[in-house]
Amino acid sequence: MTTTDPAPHPHATADEVQAALQDTKLAQVLYHDWEAETYDDKWSISYDERCIDYARGRFDAIVGDEPLPYGRALELGCGTGFFLLNLMQSGVAETGSVTDLSPGMVKVALRNAQNLGLQVDGRVADAETIPYDDNTFDLVVGHAVLHHIPDVQQALAEVLRVLKPGGRFVFAGEPSTIGDFYARWVSRATWAATTTVTRWGPLQSWRRPQEELDESSRAAALEAVVDIHTFDPADLADTARRAGAVHVETATEELAAALLGWPVRTFEAAVPPEKLGWGWARFAFGGWRRLSWLDDHVLHRVVPQKFFYNVMITGTKSAAGA
Template identity: 80%
Template structure:
């Protein structure tokens, strides 16, 4: 079911240069413009799917910090849902029965609800600010989010809101947040890959590997907004302190992706810089198999010797007191 009773704003997928300029000084406007811009192509850009591959990925992130919980939760909320990747795949993986999605971007809510409908999942949605969640106290058994906390100006206030809408004893799980050290090397690798790829594909014999200049220019404008919407990076210990200060109990953070991130960021950037038809099944298999293999190395070997702050992604969970 959709939130048709609510008067949510319509998506705005094509920002003008003037709007982009204004958004550089207004982070919440930037959030809306950037994510509305990305909504219809976001799943393709990030290789998001709603099949076994991403169901296993989402469930793996959940189990990494909140394993051994009785499942399924009755009702779950995804904060900053994007296209619904995390919640919809968790629901398919048996974590929750019904769900609600919220995002500051109308375009993302629209796509998330469309994806839920296509999967036959019971999900409603609202356009909403994560610092003022539009649901009553004690509504949800579980709140989840993926790559959302680093977009929120006041993370502690948002976590207070999360705890407010959770039932006593309810749990939150946030994954996919950038660590401070991980973000440094990931951004450096991304910029270097983009620069090399766009320069090399100017050579005449590689011209058919170059995206049209208009698409590259649009990507550059989107990247300018991305620099505005990515507000935070996190030290895992500091993120735990923020969650505890917000009022959560049983707080625990874990990190993942070190070697996998060193491959993943150049791969994703290269995919964004060249025409998609140039990258066939073989490339996709290489990218996924390489990431999976290096993730195994991270989990089985490197996490025992590399400090957790050096890994790219941090996940955190906590519980609302009172049960």
């Protein structure tokens, strides 16, 4: 497929970062191009049974039982393709398309799709102006994307435009307002503690080179700009309805699991990767699974939706839509 999409720009200068602090869409491109080639490692993303089960679990949790597969699916703000590619491997959709504002992310997502033998095309695109015709897709999905989009209602209206009548959208991994507050607090505390303690004596071997820490700090500065929104589940549902969606539902997940996951990921970013072996990986993933069970089977019964970290939302285009 021939396109005029721009090339990735993976190494932002200090001047570009400074300019991006005043331009959220420039920040989106710089930050995600910067992260594209290492994003899967940073977030422990894979395309094997572990992440296939995770992606399918998010889909089933909000959609429930529904005839599968969908014919053609689109992932909005695809990143490296984590959500769509793993859903396709689980049988949710037959063919796919990916879009992202970051050329670097689209490049990696298409490479991942090719390596998996999946039929996927892609475009560099703004979520507020999706470059596909009306009534093109049976399903639109996204993971941790809506909070990056300046005009969420406009993006959801575009999603409904490109969906076929009766088509469904599913977005997962969006930060709740309360969840984002405690996740950022524990992340900052973990970063400060780790980078301070590893200045001392024998613990210096656990410290990343200063230039890597400085680069991570610049990336964090951009991350603060690209993360535009947090969501109250009820307010997000109202936004989807105003965009024209019907049969809108929301769900939330991860409270105890988030309080482990965020410091774990921050610690991993602050220390040399060779210091962390399979024992650490088993602790991190096993701990997250056990606390997710606690969230799903205990805390969900007594804690209101809005206190959990991740928000999921689904809805459909009216079957009478044109």
